[in-house]
Amino acid sequence: MGCGDAGVESDVSKNIDIDPISVQISVPAIAVGQLVGQTPPINVSTGQISLSTDEFDEYLEDAERFTINLITYTIDNFPAGSSADLAVDMSISVQGQGNAQPLLSIRIDNVQNNPVDVLIYDKNAPGSVSQAAITSLEDALKNGSSFEVEMTIVGEDVTLQTQDVDFDFIFGFDVTARVQLDN
16 A cells, blocks of 8 residues: 555455356267367357456546456366366457457366366466457456457367266456555
């Protein structure tokens, strides 16, 4: 917290988990229980997300900026006995900005053993995450715009115990709002 001529600055941080994204990967019936090199790509999306109205509504008018500190993911409910690696291309689409911006391409090995809250972005060590997409996301939060995370997922080295396997992809965001409060 700091004092300025116009009042007091404060950082308000929140950890936000968005609703799970349902994902289904499939193999032909004849390939159940067999190793399949690659599944067809599937496209999934979070739907529109508005962190500012859900979590920061009381601070939005006074917010000077938003900072994305961390982005994590968790894969939940991947069925026991099945296994897969996933190639995932993620992009961010901000409401009113037209085309989606590439965010990150990752490979998730052994999705069946995936831990909770896997770090994919850290502002202090951004790795291969597109900083332009992060900046667009932070600007969207400041402007009260919603955004969407879109993913193209390809299963690789897949062995499924049923023809269709359903699981959830859950994103978490650690966000800080810099707020200027008037005296």
